[in-house]
Amino acid sequence: MRSTIPRYLLALISLLVFAGTVDAKTREHHLSKRVITIGADYNYPPYEFADENGEPTGYTVDITHAIAEVMGFDVEITLTDWRHAYEGLKTGQFDVLQGIAFSEERAKSILFSSPHSIANQSIFARKGAPEIETIGELAGKEVIVQNASIMHEYLKKAVPDAVPIPAATHAEALRLLASGKHDFALTANLPSLYLSKELGLHNIHPVGRPVSGQRLGYGALPKNEEIIALFSEGLAILKNTGKQQEIYDKWLGALNEPKVQWKKWGQYALYTILVLILILGAVTTWSALLRKEVEKRSRQLKEQQEQLIQADKMTSLGVLVSGVAHEINNPTGLLLLNLPILKDAWHDILPLLDDIYAQDPSFSVAGLPYPRLKQELPFLLEEMQQSSERIRNIVNDLKDFARAQPDEIVHEVDLNELIKAAIRLVEKSIQKSTDQFSIHLDQRSPKIMANPQRIEQVIINLIINACDALQGSENSEKQLAISSNLSLDQKSVYLTVRDTGNGISSENLPRLTDPFFTTKRELGGTGLGLSVSAGIIKAHKGRLTFESELEKGTTVTAILPAIEHVSDPLEREQELA
Known part of the structure; x- marks a missing residue:
């Protein structure tokens, strides 16, 4: 019996190796002869553009060549x-x-691959022109857009009263705006910042919030479905091997935002002060106020540009993270599928192994005595099953958190479940920061009407801030406590995060939700976390409160409206009685 089983296994392995070799050679033979024609924009830096020799270059060009190399076909890129x-x-x-x-x-007429990047779109205006905050304010305005672009289509649909002015390229659109023609330009953020710096168009700048993040990828007609499949597979390989991140860092990671020309501003300020002193010394105070205003506007411009570029980088990073999460789910799914089969196979083969052991007491498997293997293998399989399920839960929580949803998509959610999901995502940070972690969740399961991903984002941000405070604290007892409670009148829900970290000074407490204010600048803090969190809570008709004392710790409470009165189970039974 022992000799029969290995003989069948050897034959099966040989057959699989031969089939795989034939399939690989056949596929290589077909692909080696194929040349795929690619269309690209010649003026869309840093994604795709013509270099000084007129040759295609840029982020997407490098991605295309890398995919062609790994998948074994040739490409012909035409710039227009x-x-x-x-x-x-x-x-x-x-x-x-x-x-x-x-x-x-x-998507009704074109097949798309998985995205390789995200491009945010921005509204650009001339300096000194009335600024706007939302795209809706473009109604009745002349707006320059790239002809046949996604923003051309978006503007017609979102603001039908706007007057679109088509331009062949981003450079032409920005030149028209800089020359004083038309009112605004609606173009891609990074290419526009790149071109405005390269062309010296210093009289235009982005205004308002980024309009819309667009997923960029490969597109083909339905008849070329197999080509899109090749590019999607190649892109997944680049993500897994780190090649896409390498190309991303080359083209997008080191892009510097346009810098404020401090030397020129200093010269203007000096000349202005000298002239004012010669003409009338009494205007010195007015000159100082003017200088402060110039510096304030310069800081605002620089912060806005940094925020836009950081948004692009983080969105592209989110695409990479989502891809990695997807790739983790694939092997995890195989484990969850195959482990029950292994368990059943083990139980089915036990009688046979018992018979072999009865005939040969020295019988061993994988170097282990059979009795020990019989005792330990079920526990090993069960641990593998539980660990695989834990991986799946963590990845699903990560995908839920990263999935972008508009704020208006709200529904009834259990605050306790959001807290549990957030804790699973930051469990490692909590364990690293303290060994005195406690959680108290109201047993009445308080419900709120909310966007779950946005509220989970707030919870994670508050926990991470508390962990950072504990890691930098010299207190001997580092404690972190999280709780949820329903108010006495059952109209409000309280989410509380309390730590015994360094605390915050009283003069800094009122500024905690100010954009770009941070006490952790040297540690890489951006000052946007609490500002964004406060905005999310406010959008959900709630408020964020802070209590802190230096060297003793901080307590942050998020107060949200409950959607219904939740009675205590004993009180509910008394009411029914």
Whole structure:
């Protein structure tokens, strides 16, 4: 019996190796002969553009060549303006567009790969012009957009009263705006900042919040479905091997924001002061006020530009994280699928192994005596099952947290469940910061009407801040406590995060929710965490409160409206009686 089983296994392994070798050679033979034509925008830096020799270069160009290399086919990239590239895809001139933005309307006639990057869109205006905050304020205005671009389509749909002015390229759109023509430009953020710096267009700047993040990927007609499958597979390989991150760092990681020209501003200030002193010394006070205002506006511009570029970097990083989470789920799914089969196989083969052991007491498997293996293997399989389920839960929580949803998508949620999910995501940070962690959740399961991902974001931010405070504290007892409670009138829900860290001085407490204010600048803090959290809580009709004392700790409480009165179970039984 022992000799029969290995003989069958050897034959099966040989057959699989031979089949895999034939399949790989057949696939290599077909792909080696294929040349895929790619359409690209010649003026969309740093994603795709023509270098000084007129050759294609940029982030998406490097991604395309890397995919072609790893998948074993050749590409021919043609640079043109976006409208002709888009029309070339529809007419069959190009097999694929390498940097096309996804939309539901386009998806009706075009197949898209998984995204390789996210491009935020911004509203640009001339300096000194009235600033706007939202895209809705473009109604009745002349807005320059790239012809046939995703923003051209978006503007027509979102603001039908706006007057779109098509331009062939981003550079042409920015030059028109800088020359005083039309009112605004609606263009991609990073390419516009890149071009405005390169072309010396210092009289335009982004205004308001980023309009919309667009997923950039590969697009092809439905007849070329197999080509899109090749690019999607190649992109997944680049993510797993770290090659995409390497290309991202090359083109997008080191992009510097336009810097304020301090020397020029200093010269203007000096000349102004000298002239004012010669003409009338009494205007010195006015000159000082003017200088402060200039510095204030310069800081605001620099902070806004940093925020826009950081948003682009973090969004692209979110795409990479989502891809990694997806790849982790694949092997985890195989473990969860195969472990029950292994358990059943073990139970089925036990009688046979028992018979072998009865005939040969020295019988061993994998170097272990059979009695020990029989005792320990079920526990090993069970631990593997539990660990795989834990990996799946953590990845699912991470994907839920990273999944972007508009604030208006709200529904009834259990605050206790959000707290548990947030704790699972930051469990390592908690363990690293303290060994005195406690949690008290109201047994009445308080419900709120909320966007769960946004509230979970607030909880994670508060916990991480508390962990940072504990790690920098010299207190001997480092404690962290999280609790949820329903108010006495059952109209409000309280989420409390309390730590015994260094605390916050009284003069800094009122500024905690100010954008860009941070006491952890040297540790890489941006000063946006509590500002964003306070905005989320306010959007949910709640408020954020802080209590702190130096060297004793901090207590942060988020107060949110409950959606219904929740009675205590004993009180409910008394009411029913």
